[in-house]
Amino acid sequence: MSNPVFDRLAKDDRGYATFGSAAPAATYPQDTRTPTPDDLDTMYQRPAATTVDTGRLTYDDVVVKTALTFTVLLAGAAVGWNVPGLMIVGAIVGLVLGLVNSFKKSPSPVLILAYAAFEGLFVGGISQLYEARFSGIVAQAVLGTFSVFVAVLFGVRSGRLRTSPRLNKIFFAAIIGYLIFSLVNVALVAFAGQNLRGGLLGLVIGAFAVVLAAYSLVMDFEFIAKGVRAGAPATFAWTAAFGLVVTLVWLYLEILRILSILRGDS
Helix, strand or coil, X not given: CCCHHHCCEEECCCCCEEECCCCCCCCCCCCCCCCCHHHHHHHHHCCCCCCCCCCECCHXXXXXXXXXXXXHHHHHHHHHHHCHHHHHHHHHHHHHXXXXXXXXXXXXXXXXXXXXXXXXXXXXXHHHHHHHHCCCHHHHHHHHHHHHHHHHHHHHHHCCCCCCHHHHHHHHHHHHHHHHHHHHHHHHHHHCCCCCCCHHHHHHHHHHHHHHHHHHHHHHHHXXXXXXXXXXXXXXXXXXXXXXXXXXXXXXXXXXXXXXXXXXXC
């Protein structure tokens, strides 16, 4: 829900940020020959090594991996839209793969893309059900999700939005409270036919969840920036992609629910 996949940033005893267990630096044979002036001139003329050359995380890596993961999600959503019956399968398998990816020490591109595919089945199926009842609601939810994403990205880039240790504690406490409420609501719907997420209370809870998802995006962007600055391994671009997709799906579903209440789903 809140992106535990980004909670890998730690500091070693020297104060440098590290990500997981990075691969040890490669060892090269020592050249004991005294360099000639020509050797020194050749070395001086070489361009400086970039983060790509050293296998370190870059923003381009994150953009490419996120785009690929999101493309797989959309492909799964297209299937789920046309075959809504696969929604339950997508929800269960997507949840399992989401938990596996969240707690893996090293990101697995195959498992992350598999998560995107199955989560897409769920998103596509539930979107089709909402669209069948409220024409045009999916386009509205997509626009709302995109607007929040752009607003948060602009706020982080401009320095107007940022996290703090105190806000992070409040955020995680709120996430736990929201999770407990969601589980109670699921039980009430299943066994008593009562849904607490309808009406005015549903709007308040939905707005609260959107704020949490937006703050989660702020955390995502900040952790990506820290990873780039700290020289995290390039493979963690998959971790960043997974975390962003998790947050965006959560945000989209919350906005979809709010819109359905506003349009008459009590």
